[in-house]
Amino acid sequence: MPSIPLIAPNPPRFSALADELAAIEQRGIFSNGGPAVRAFEAAAVAQLFGGKGDCLAVGNATLGLILAIRHAAGPRLRPGALALVPAFTFAATAQAVEWAGLTPLIHDVDPQTWASDPQAEERLLARHGARVAAIVPYAAFGRSLDLDRYAWLARRHGVAVVIDAAASLGSCDAEGVNFGAGAPFAVVYSMHATKTFATGEGGLIHSGNTDLIAALRRMSNFGFGADRAAELPGLNAKLSEVGGVLAMAKLAELDAVCSHRAALADAYHAALDRLGPGFAAQAPMAAGRQAFQFWSLLLPAHLAAHRPALIAALAQRGVGAGHYFSPHLGMQPWFRDHALIEPVPVSDDLAARVLSLPITDGMSLADVDTVIEQLVAAIAAVTPGADGRPKGDKQTMPPCATFETVLIGGGPAGTAMLTAASKQNRLGVLAEGLAVVEQGPALGRGELGQYAIRSDSTAETFLSAVKDNAHPELAALIDHPVGMTMAGHIGALGAPLVEAGDLLAVTGDRLRDVALAHGASVLTGHAALRAQRESDGRWRTTVRDGAGQARDLLSRHIVLATGGYQCPQAVHAAPLAGGTLGDIAGKRLVLSDAFLRLGGMDALRQRLAARSNPHSAPRIAIVGGSTSALAAAVLLLKADPALSLGAGGITLLHRRPLRPFYPSREAALAEGFTDFTEADICPVSGFVYRLAGFRLEARELVLRMLAVGGRAPEPRLALLQLDQHDPAAARAALDAADVVIGATGYRPRALPLFDAAGAPIMLACDGPQPGPMVDRHCRLRDAAGQIVPGAFGIGLAAGFVPWGALGGEPSFRGNANGLWLWQNDVGQMIVDAVLPATSAAPRQAVA
Missing domain, CATH: 3.90.1150.10 (Aspartate Aminotransferase, domain 1)
Structure with missing residues (x-):
């Protein structure tokens, strides 16, 4: 029988190093960068790295990573700062990131190289911007990385780079120069006994930047400067003289070992x-x-x-x-x-x-x-099967499964329904007969984290979903990095949607775990294609996985949480100034949804730069009076670097008066705001314009433009209420604009539905005169206004309007969208409907 172990450590033998060890004793220098360690560092520079830069030997590679990351990320080190780390690496990579004071942002790898996926890195840099303090790629199993690309990323994004090359001592290019030679950042290698460069324990940091290595050398000795006083953050990361002797001996045989x-x-x-x-x-x-x-x-x-x-x-x-x-x-x-x-x-x-x-x-x-x-x-x-497959493994899922409820969509609205159940400790009961179908790879985030704006919900609202939740897995998120980051925005004008998306993503993971533990089926990476009502009243939902395999799900109820979208045709066809927005604006028209996303501002800058006179002050028109319209205005006004807007450079064209939210009648009157009646006050909460009023950043801008409380209007913004001006004024504002942003609302992204005879069911939102997709009980409505049995809807553009005990001002007309509503009253309403045997959930305080 053979004896071939997976790992057979082969460090240099102490018995062969008697003279070198005796020399250490004679010198009486055992650490602190003695001659054996310094000789090894110099030899490594010459033999491995072609004489480029410098090297620092450290006690182990993890210490080297901590030092390098802490030094490199220093200028961007702040609470909530992130470091990109590939998922397919050893725990030390992410542990070092944490010890350096950063939060690991773990992402996917390339399926061929098994190293960091370049597209994932660039996507996360675009999404999180300055929050990313460092990128820490891993050279997977000793395979080289494109260091020129990482140098470019560092320059482009102003981000630190530290390479975890733990297994790469001995990996070299065609000229025999070790991977990492001359890199402008730190490249960290391991000399652990199990590595190809096997000593006992140790690490090596290389960089072409000798000043960087000098700084790391001081940091490895408690941050001491010349006077043995700490001048830098530091720790004891020094390699002993014995380690230096072992490393020098291994260096001599490395080429032969690696070639073999x-x-x-x-x-x-x-x-x-x-x-x-x-x-x-x-x-x-x-x-x-x-x-x-x-x-x-x-x-x-x-x-x-x-x-x-x-x-x-x-x-x-x-x-x-x-x-x-x-x-x-x-x-x-x-x-x-x-x-x-x-x-x-x-x-x-x-x-x-x-x-x-x-x-x-x-x-x-x-x-x-x-x-x-x-x-x-x-x-x-x-694998005794004749085809090499384990017996009984050929059918991985039944062709049709039966559930009580199929939830179609696992984004913010879909998981809000699960959150509503969890807050009442009913998620386990709901999950027993639940299937969740989500086209994306995970629950929770949806597309929310793709927007470059702040939320119109407070940080407290986002945290209320998990704070004191009945499920400890969810309640613990208050102390998770996403919870602590969100808590940093308490009292602020909303939170960045990117960070809100992070919280929803982690919450989605926990909701999935709880649901799975109670018997739910969670089908991520599955697209819902259609749902047809059976003759017995059940729904047959057809879904397809990423491999193209289709299956059916039978259920008593379906819940559409499929989100909304901005319909380009509807924006183009919006009537305005005696024509349509599309005809008037032409190629100058930009959809607000595209502008508000990450990269939208860069695209707008490119449009402005392509003008015939790019140095003139730009003029931008925003059409719409929605939250999206105000968010677009705020984003333009806060652009960094600032746009060279002149007075009235932005014109907001809106049909309805812009109303600010107030927590009470008294608060409104105290600021001198009197433009409301009893019909504008929510009878449940006492809030003024609870549903119609703008909140947070949008509210502050509206208050300025209305000069409430002595505020000075923003001079770069002009308001044009369409019913109070001649159409010619609107046409003139549009004609003068270099860019026109259409913010005319969203439509629900509904699933194709069919009745028992196979005939399509046209929903109210898709009818000749589009109306709300749902009724006051969140039940789907068809084009004739009739209820679609057993079918519910929740989320953006669904058309739900709070009523009765749910609150809301009587004067409100339009859609009510909001995460708090979905996670509380609206979500509870649907849970109550699909779990009729359960007792009614306690009513929450309105927000």
């Missing part, structure tokens, strides 16, 4: 076809040599569940195997509670399928053949 291991890896690649279809490996480097600590492959999907049995079967045959990095960071409890985690489908797949096989200094090419032979035998032993 690379040959073993080539033999594994060549043998991959012998394992059969479905096996894959990390994409090899285009040029140069990769240092291998072990060799990892991906099992076919049908073998993933049998990985533990395969590892055990290999062990019985004398071959060591493992699964690096499974679980990935996003699966680990500490990071679930202390980090932000993006959907990571690639990392999920890698973690489920990765199998690590031996590459050691003592192996031969024949040993690779032995490992492959034993793996083939182990596969046969654990």
Whole structure:
């Protein structure tokens, strides 16, 4: 029987280093950057990095990461600051980020290289902006990264970069220069006993920036300067002299060790076809040599569940195997509670399928053949099916499943319904017969985090969903980084929607976990195609997964939480100034939804720069009196760098009077605001313009423009109420505008519905005269105004208007959208309807 361990540490032998160790004793210098460590650092610069830059040896690579990240992120270090970290890496990467004072923002990796996904990095940099203090990529399993690209990202975004190259000592380019040579930032390597560059324990930091290494050297010695006084944040991260001797000895043999291991890896690649279809490996480097600590492959999907049995079967045959990095960071409890985690489908797949096989200094090419032979035998032993698949595994899900309720849409509105149930401790009961269908990879965020504006809900409103929640998993989010970040906006004019999206995403993860624990089916990555009413009154909802496989879900109830969208045709067709908005504005027209998203301001700047006279003061018209219209105005006025707007550079064209919200009649009168009647006061809360009034940032702008309480109007903004001006004035404002932003509202994104005979059910929102999609009980309405049995709706543009005990001013006309409503009264109303046997939920205080 063979004996081939997965890892066989091979550091230099102390017995061969008697003279070097005796020299340490004679010098009496055992640490603090003695001659052995300094000699190794100099030799590493010369032999590994082509004489470029400098190196600092440290006690271990994790200490090196902490020092490098803390130093690099220093200028951006503040509460809530983030560091981008790939999910498919060792825990030390994210732990170092936390010890440096940042919150890990864990994201997905590239399916070929297994390193950070460049698109994910750039998407998160665009979404979070200055909150991202650092990027900490991992050179996966010693595979090189594009350092020029990271240098470009650092310059473009003003963000720090630190490379975790723990396994990369010995990875080199075609000229034999080690990965990282001359990098303008810190590249951190490990010299742990299990690595290719095996000592006992230790790390090495390299950079082409010698001043950076000098600063890190001081930080590694408590931050001491010349007078042994702390001048920088520091700790004790020094490598001992014994460690320096071991490292120097390993350096002498590194090239031979890495070349031998690379040959073993080539033999594994060549043998991959012998394992059969479905096996894959990390994409090899285009040029140069990769240092291998072990060799990892991906099992076919049908073998993933049998990985533990395969590892055990290999062990019985004398071959060591493992699964690096499974679980990935996003699966680990500490990071679930202390980090932000993006959907990571690639990392999920890698973690489920990765199998690590031996590459050691003592192996031969024949040993690779032995490992492959034993793996083939182990596969046969654990998968007795004739086709290599485990018996009983061919049908992964039934063609049709039955539920009490199918919730279609798991974004902010869909999870708001789940939140409403959780706040009354009824989520477990609801989940027993629930299926949630969400097209995206996770619940909660939806598209909310894609907007570059602040919310019109307070931070307290967002936190009320989890504060003192009946489910401890949700209540604990108050102390999670997303909860603490949101708490930092208490008392402010709303919260950035990006950060609100983070909170909703983590809340969605917790709601999913609770629902799954109580028997729910949560189908992320599934698109709902249609729903048809059966002859027995149930609904048959057809869904399709990412692979294109369709299945049906039968249920007594369906709930549409499919969100809203800004219809371009409706914006273009909006009547205005004797014509339509589209005809008048032409190519100058921009939809407010696009402008308010991340990148929308950059696109507008490009439009303005393309004008025939780009240096003149721009003129911008906003059409609409909605929250979106006011948010667009605020975004323009707060642009950084500022737009060169002159007086009246922005014109807001609106039909209805702009009304500010007030918490009471007395508060309004105290500021001299009297433009309201009894019909404008909510009889439940006493709020003035509770539903029609603008809040937070939009409210402050409206108060300024109305000169309430002696406020000075914003000179760069002009208001034009359409029913109080000649149409020619509106036409003139539009004609003069360089850009016209259409903010004429949203429509519900409804699902195609069919009756029992297969005939389409046209909903009220899609009828000849579009109306609210739902009635006062959140039930779907058809074009004739009739109730669609067993079907409910919630969310943006659904058309719900609070009534009775729910409050709201009698004068209100229009749609009432708001997360608080969805997470409380509206969500509870639907939960009550689909759980008729439960007692009514206690009524919450109105907001």
